[in-house]
Amino acid sequence: MKHIILGAGGSIGTVLAKELIAKDEKVKLVSRRGNNFPSAEIAIADLNNSIEVKNAIDENSIVYLVAGLKYDIKIWQEYWMKIIQNTVVACKAKNAKLIFFDNVYALGKVTGKMTEDSPLNPCSKKGEIRAKIDEYLLSEIKNKNLDIIIARAADFYGPYAVASSIPNILVVDKLIKGQKPQWFVNANLKHSYTFTEDCGKALYLLSKDEKAFNQIWHLPTKSPALTGKEFIELAAKLAGSSPKYFTLTKWMIKLYGLINSNVKEIYEMLYQNEFDYEFDSTKFEKYFSFKPTSYEDGLERTIEYYKQN
Numbered sequence: 450m451k452h453i454i455l456g457a458g459g460s461i462g463t464v465l466a467k468e469l470i471a472k473d474e475k476v477k478l479v480s481r482r483g484n485n486f487p488s489a490e491i492a493i494a495d496l497n498n499s500i501e502v503k504n505a506i507d508e509n510s511i512v513y514l515v516a517g518l519k520y521d522i523k524i525w526q527e528y529w530m531k532i533i534q535n536t537v538v539a540c541k542a543k544n545a546k547l548i549f550f551d552n553v554y555a556l557g558k559v560t561g562k563m564t565e566d567s568p569l570n571p572c573s574k575k576g577e578i579r580a581k582i583d584e585y586l587l588s589e590i591k592n593k594n595l596d597i598i599i600a601r602a603a604d605f606y607g608p609y610a611v612a613s614s615i616p617n618i619l620v621v622d623k624l625i626k627g628q629k630p631q632w633f634v635n636a637n638l639k640h641s642y643t644f645t646e647d648c649g650k651a652l653y654l655l656s657k658d659e660k661a662f663n664q665i666w667h668l669p670t671k672s673p674a675l676t677g678k679e680f681i682e683l684a685a686k687l688a689g690s691s692p693k694y695f696t697l698t699k700w701m702i703k704l705y706g707l708i709n710s711n712v713k714e715i716y717e718m719l720y721q722n723e724f725d726y727e728f729d730s731t732k733f734e735k736y737f738s739f740k741p742t743s744y745e746d747g748l749e750r751t752i753e754y755y756k757q758n
Contacts, residue, residue: 451475451507452656453545455496455536456516457484460610461550461602464649465513472653479505496532503539511656512540515550517613520714525578533582537589546596546662548652553601553728555580558720562729563603565665573717596662598655603670603728604721607645607747608754616642617751620681624688625755631695633702634722636677641728643670644747654737667730669741674727684748 452469454462457478469476470488477490484491494501496516506512514536518524533549540547553563557572569580589595606616620630651668655661675683678694685692699719706713733739742750 451477451490451510453477453479453506453510453512455479455494455502455505455512455514457486458482459515459517460605460607460613460645461515461648461652462513463609464607464645465515465652466649468646468649468653474653477505477507477510496535497528499535499538502535503542506539506543506545508543508545510543510545511548512536512545513548513550513652513656515652520711522574522714525575529578529582530585533585537586537595541595546598546656548598548600548655549582549586550648550652551583551599551601552579553603554578554718555583558724562727563667564729565601565667565732572720575718590663598662599665600652600655600668601665602643602648602668603641603726605643605645605648607647607751610645611755611758614645616680620684620694621688621748621751621755624684624690625752627690629691629693629695630681630685631697632677632681632722633697634699634719636681636694636696638722639674639676639725639727640680640722641670641672641674641726642680642744642747643668643728644742646747646750647742651733651737651739654739658737661736666733667728669733669737669739670728670730671741671744671747672727672729674725675744677722680744680748683744684752687745687749688752 452474456462458480478484479492479494483493492505494505554576555569555571556567557570557576559567571577571580586597590597606614610617623630647669681694682692706716
Protein backbone atom coordinates (compact mmCIF):
# COMPACT_ATOMS: atom_id res chain seq x y z
CA MET A 450 0.00 0.00 0.00
CA LYS A 451 1.32 3.43 -0.92
CA HIS A 452 1.28 6.37 1.49
CA ILE A 453 0.49 9.66 -0.25
CA ILE A 454 1.15 12.96 1.51
CA LEU A 455 -0.81 15.93 0.17
CA GLY A 456 0.85 19.19 1.17
CA ALA A 457 4.18 17.45 1.68
CA GLY A 458 6.30 20.60 1.81
CA GLY A 459 5.38 21.68 5.35
CA SER A 460 6.65 20.70 8.78
CA ILE A 461 4.16 17.89 9.43
CA GLY A 462 4.55 16.54 5.89
CA THR A 463 8.31 16.41 6.43
CA VAL A 464 8.26 14.56 9.77
CA LEU A 465 5.62 12.18 8.42
CA ALA A 466 7.66 11.44 5.29
CA LYS A 467 10.75 10.73 7.42
CA GLU A 468 8.75 8.36 9.63
CA LEU A 469 7.20 6.47 6.70
CA ILE A 470 10.51 6.10 4.89
CA ALA A 471 12.16 4.88 8.09
CA LYS A 472 9.47 2.18 8.21
CA ASP A 473 10.28 1.16 4.59
CA GLU A 474 6.87 2.23 3.33
CA LYS A 475 6.18 3.30 -0.27
CA VAL A 476 5.77 7.07 -0.16
CA LYS A 477 4.59 9.69 -2.63
CA LEU A 478 5.08 13.35 -1.77
CA VAL A 479 2.60 15.72 -3.40
CA SER A 480 3.05 19.50 -3.36
CA ARG A 481 2.89 22.51 -5.65
CA ARG A 482 6.65 22.90 -6.01
CA GLY A 483 7.95 19.36 -5.65
CA ASN A 484 10.34 17.99 -3.03
CA ASN A 485 13.90 16.75 -2.93
CA PHE A 486 13.45 13.76 -0.65
CA PRO A 487 15.40 10.50 -0.96
CA SER A 488 13.51 7.23 -1.40
CA ALA A 489 10.17 8.92 -2.13
CA GLU A 490 8.15 9.34 -5.31
CA ILE A 491 7.59 13.01 -6.11
CA ALA A 492 4.47 14.51 -7.69
CA ILE A 493 3.41 18.08 -8.37
CA ALA A 494 -0.24 19.05 -7.95
CA ASP A 495 -2.38 22.03 -7.02
CA LEU A 496 -4.87 20.87 -4.38
CA ASN A 497 -7.36 23.44 -5.66
CA ASN A 498 -7.48 21.53 -8.96
CA SER A 499 -9.73 18.46 -8.68
CA ILE A 500 -8.18 16.72 -11.70
CA GLU A 501 -4.63 17.17 -10.42
CA VAL A 502 -5.61 15.86 -6.99
CA LYS A 503 -7.27 12.81 -8.50
CA ASN A 504 -4.25 12.11 -10.70
CA ALA A 505 -1.92 12.36 -7.70
CA ILE A 506 -3.74 9.65 -5.73
CA ASP A 507 -3.11 5.98 -6.44
CA GLU A 508 -5.62 3.16 -6.13
CA ASN A 509 -6.07 1.63 -2.65
CA SER A 510 -3.66 4.06 -1.00
CA ILE A 511 -3.52 5.88 2.33
CA VAL A 512 -3.84 9.63 1.80
CA TYR A 513 -2.70 12.17 4.38
CA LEU A 514 -3.96 15.72 3.96
CA VAL A 515 -1.47 17.82 5.94
CA ALA A 516 -1.54 20.96 3.79
CA GLY A 517 -1.34 24.41 5.29
CA LEU A 518 -2.69 27.57 3.70
CA LYS A 519 -1.41 31.11 4.07
CA TYR A 520 -2.71 32.48 7.37
CA ASP A 521 -5.26 34.73 5.70
CA ILE A 522 -9.00 34.45 6.35
CA LYS A 523 -9.90 35.37 2.75
CA ILE A 524 -7.70 32.59 1.41
CA TRP A 525 -9.11 30.15 3.95
CA GLN A 526 -12.68 31.04 2.98
CA GLU A 527 -11.96 30.64 -0.71
CA TYR A 528 -9.86 27.49 -0.74
CA TRP A 529 -10.17 25.25 2.34
CA MET A 530 -13.50 23.59 1.55
CA LYS A 531 -12.53 23.24 -2.10
CA ILE A 532 -9.34 21.39 -1.11
CA ILE A 533 -11.23 19.12 1.30
CA GLN A 534 -13.91 18.29 -1.26
CA ASN A 535 -11.36 17.67 -4.01
CA THR A 536 -9.50 15.28 -1.73
CA VAL A 537 -12.61 13.40 -0.59
CA VAL A 538 -13.91 12.98 -4.15
CA ALA A 539 -10.51 11.76 -5.35
CA CYS A 540 -10.17 9.29 -2.46
CA LYS A 541 -13.61 7.85 -3.24
CA ALA A 542 -12.71 7.46 -6.91
CA LYS A 543 -9.45 5.66 -6.06
CA ASN A 544 -10.77 3.57 -3.15
CA ALA A 545 -8.25 5.31 -0.90
CA LYS A 546 -8.42 6.05 2.83
CA LEU A 547 -8.05 9.56 4.18
CA ILE A 548 -6.27 10.89 7.27
CA PHE A 549 -6.87 14.61 7.81
CA PHE A 550 -4.42 16.50 10.03
CA ASP A 551 -6.57 18.94 11.99
CA ASN A 552 -6.21 21.57 14.71
CA VAL A 553 -8.52 22.64 17.55
CA TYR A 554 -9.89 25.88 16.11
CA ALA A 555 -13.33 24.31 15.58
CA LEU A 556 -13.68 23.68 19.32
CA GLY A 557 -13.50 27.35 20.28
CA LYS A 558 -13.21 28.15 23.99
CA VAL A 559 -13.22 24.91 25.98
CA THR A 560 -13.66 24.78 29.75
CA GLY A 561 -11.36 22.06 31.04
CA LYS A 562 -9.45 19.70 28.79
CA MET A 563 -10.07 19.36 25.07
CA THR A 564 -11.00 15.78 24.18
CA GLU A 565 -12.29 13.97 21.11
CA ASP A 566 -15.80 14.43 22.54
CA SER A 567 -15.58 18.20 22.91
CA PRO A 568 -18.35 19.76 20.77
CA LEU A 569 -17.67 21.94 17.75
CA ASN A 570 -18.20 25.45 19.07
CA PRO A 571 -16.05 27.90 17.07
CA CYS A 572 -15.59 31.47 18.28
CA SER A 573 -13.47 32.77 15.40
CA LYS A 574 -13.81 33.06 11.63
CA LYS A 575 -11.01 30.55 11.13
CA GLY A 576 -12.66 28.25 13.63
CA GLU A 577 -15.92 28.43 11.68
CA ILE A 578 -14.14 27.22 8.56
CA ARG A 579 -12.49 24.34 10.43
CA ALA A 580 -15.86 23.39 11.95
CA LYS A 581 -17.41 23.20 8.47
CA ILE A 582 -14.56 20.92 7.41
CA ASP A 583 -15.08 18.63 10.41
CA GLU A 584 -18.85 18.56 9.89
CA TYR A 585 -18.35 17.59 6.26
CA LEU A 586 -15.89 14.82 7.08
CA LEU A 587 -18.02 13.50 9.96
CA SER A 588 -20.99 13.39 7.58
CA GLU A 589 -18.95 11.31 5.14
CA ILE A 590 -18.07 8.96 8.00
CA LYS A 591 -21.67 8.72 9.20
CA ASN A 592 -22.90 7.89 5.71
CA LYS A 593 -20.10 5.33 5.29
CA ASN A 594 -18.92 7.01 2.09
CA LEU A 595 -15.21 6.88 2.89
CA ASP A 596 -12.84 5.62 5.58
CA ILE A 597 -11.57 8.75 7.34
CA ILE A 598 -9.54 9.70 10.39
CA ILE A 599 -9.60 13.23 11.82
CA ALA A 600 -6.26 13.53 13.62
CA ARG A 601 -6.09 16.64 15.78
CA ALA A 602 -3.00 18.24 17.26
CA ALA A 603 -2.65 21.10 19.69
CA ASP A 604 -0.49 24.05 18.67
CA PHE A 605 2.81 22.41 17.83
CA TYR A 606 6.53 22.99 18.25
CA GLY A 607 9.62 21.11 17.18
CA PRO A 608 11.98 20.46 14.26
CA TYR A 609 10.97 21.72 10.78
CA ALA A 610 8.24 24.05 12.10
CA VAL A 611 10.38 27.15 11.68
CA ALA A 612 7.67 29.27 10.07
CA SER A 613 4.51 27.59 11.38
CA SER A 614 5.02 27.28 15.15
CA ILE A 615 4.35 30.25 17.43
CA PRO A 616 6.54 28.96 20.33
CA ASN A 617 9.33 28.20 17.86
CA ILE A 618 9.12 31.75 16.50
CA LEU A 619 8.59 33.61 19.79
CA VAL A 620 10.83 31.52 22.04
CA VAL A 621 13.30 29.12 20.45
CA ASP A 622 14.33 31.25 17.48
CA LYS A 623 14.88 34.31 19.66
CA LEU A 624 16.89 32.40 22.26
CA ILE A 625 19.17 30.98 19.55
CA LYS A 626 19.71 34.52 18.22
CA GLY A 627 20.50 35.87 21.68
CA GLN A 628 17.27 37.87 21.83
CA LYS A 629 14.64 38.12 24.57
CA PRO A 630 11.82 35.55 24.06
CA GLN A 631 8.21 36.70 23.84
CA TRP A 632 4.77 35.35 24.77
CA PHE A 633 1.22 36.23 23.82
CA VAL A 634 -1.12 37.91 26.36
CA ASN A 635 -0.51 35.86 29.54
CA ALA A 636 2.49 33.66 30.32
CA ASN A 637 0.97 32.38 33.56
CA LEU A 638 -1.64 30.20 31.85
CA LYS A 639 -1.19 26.56 30.87
CA HIS A 640 -0.82 25.83 27.15
CA SER A 641 -0.39 22.37 25.61
CA TYR A 642 1.97 21.91 22.67
CA THR A 643 2.30 18.83 20.44
CA PHE A 644 5.82 17.86 19.39
CA THR A 645 6.16 17.67 15.60
CA GLU A 646 8.00 14.35 15.53
CA ASP A 647 5.28 12.76 17.69
CA CYS A 648 2.80 13.80 14.98
CA GLY A 649 4.72 11.83 12.36
CA LYS A 650 4.91 8.72 14.53
CA ALA A 651 1.25 8.95 15.52
CA LEU A 652 -0.08 9.44 12.00
CA TYR A 653 1.84 6.35 10.90
CA LEU A 654 0.41 4.26 13.76
CA LEU A 655 -3.12 5.38 12.88
CA SER A 656 -2.63 4.44 9.23
CA LYS A 657 -1.68 0.86 10.14
CA ASP A 658 -4.74 0.14 12.30
CA GLU A 659 -8.01 -0.63 10.50
CA LYS A 660 -10.01 -0.05 13.68
CA ALA A 661 -8.64 3.48 14.03
CA PHE A 662 -10.57 4.77 11.04
CA ASN A 663 -13.89 6.63 11.08
CA GLN A 664 -13.28 8.49 14.30
CA ILE A 665 -11.45 11.47 15.80
CA TRP A 666 -8.07 11.06 17.48
CA HIS A 667 -6.08 13.57 19.50
CA LEU A 668 -2.41 13.10 18.69
CA PRO A 669 -0.05 12.37 21.61
CA THR A 670 0.71 15.52 23.58
CA LYS A 671 2.59 15.70 26.86
CA SER A 672 0.52 16.34 29.98
CA PRO A 673 0.40 18.28 32.20
CA ALA A 674 0.77 21.37 30.07
CA LEU A 675 3.35 23.97 31.05
CA THR A 676 2.57 27.62 31.59
CA GLY A 677 4.15 30.00 29.10
CA LYS A 678 6.61 31.10 31.79
CA GLU A 679 7.61 27.48 32.49
CA PHE A 680 8.00 26.77 28.76
CA ILE A 681 10.29 29.81 28.33
CA GLU A 682 12.33 29.01 31.44
CA LEU A 683 12.89 25.43 30.32
CA ALA A 684 13.86 26.50 26.79
CA ALA A 685 16.21 29.16 28.15
CA LYS A 686 17.87 26.66 30.49
CA LEU A 687 18.46 24.20 27.64
CA ALA A 688 19.74 26.97 25.37
CA GLY A 689 22.01 28.40 28.06
CA SER A 690 20.27 31.76 27.88
CA SER A 691 18.47 34.22 30.16
CA PRO A 692 14.83 33.31 31.00
CA LYS A 693 13.75 36.97 30.95
CA TYR A 694 10.88 37.43 28.49
CA PHE A 695 8.52 40.06 27.14
CA THR A 696 4.72 39.74 27.09
CA LEU A 697 2.92 40.96 23.98
CA THR A 698 -0.43 42.33 25.14
CA LYS A 699 -3.58 42.30 23.01
CA TRP A 700 -3.43 46.03 22.35
CA MET A 701 0.21 45.73 21.19
CA ILE A 702 -0.71 42.93 18.80
CA LYS A 703 -3.74 44.82 17.50
CA LEU A 704 -1.67 47.95 16.92
CA TYR A 705 1.09 46.05 15.12
CA GLY A 706 -1.59 44.29 13.07
CA LEU A 707 -2.38 47.62 11.43
CA ILE A 708 0.93 47.44 9.56
CA ASN A 709 1.52 43.67 9.45
CA SER A 710 -1.13 41.44 7.86
CA ASN A 711 0.22 38.25 9.45
CA VAL A 712 -0.09 39.72 12.94
CA LYS A 713 -3.57 41.02 12.10
CA GLU A 714 -4.66 37.45 11.29
CA ILE A 715 -3.40 36.19 14.64
CA TYR A 716 -5.49 38.66 16.66
CA GLU A 717 -8.81 36.77 16.51
CA MET A 718 -7.10 33.63 17.84
CA LEU A 719 -5.76 35.28 21.00
CA TYR A 720 -8.64 33.84 23.03
CA GLN A 721 -6.43 30.72 23.15
CA ASN A 722 -4.00 32.72 25.29
CA GLU A 723 -6.59 34.20 27.65
CA PHE A 724 -7.58 30.86 29.20
CA ASP A 725 -5.83 27.63 30.08
CA TYR A 726 -5.40 25.61 26.86
CA GLU A 727 -5.19 21.94 27.82
CA PHE A 728 -5.23 19.23 25.18
CA ASP A 729 -6.00 15.65 26.19
CA SER A 730 -4.60 12.71 24.20
CA THR A 731 -5.39 9.95 26.71
CA LYS A 732 -7.39 7.97 24.13
CA PHE A 733 -4.42 7.68 21.76
CA GLU A 734 -1.85 7.07 24.50
CA LYS A 735 -3.81 4.18 26.00
CA TYR A 736 -4.82 2.56 22.72
CA PHE A 737 -1.33 2.60 21.21
CA SER A 738 0.63 2.45 24.49
CA PHE A 739 2.39 5.62 23.36
CA LYS A 740 4.34 7.96 25.63
CA PRO A 741 4.44 11.56 24.31
CA THR A 742 7.81 13.29 24.16
CA SER A 743 8.51 15.34 27.28
CA TYR A 744 8.81 19.09 26.90
CA GLU A 745 12.43 18.88 28.04
CA ASP A 746 13.37 16.31 25.38
CA GLY A 747 11.27 18.04 22.73
CA LEU A 748 12.81 21.46 23.36
CA GLU A 749 16.29 19.96 23.48
CA ARG A 750 15.78 18.41 20.02
CA THR A 751 14.20 21.62 18.72
CA ILE A 752 17.11 23.76 19.90
CA GLU A 753 19.58 21.33 18.35
CA TYR A 754 17.66 21.49 15.07
CA TYR A 755 17.88 25.30 15.07
CA LYS A 756 21.60 25.22 15.80
CA GLN A 757 22.23 22.81 12.94
CA ASN A 758 20.10 24.77 10.49
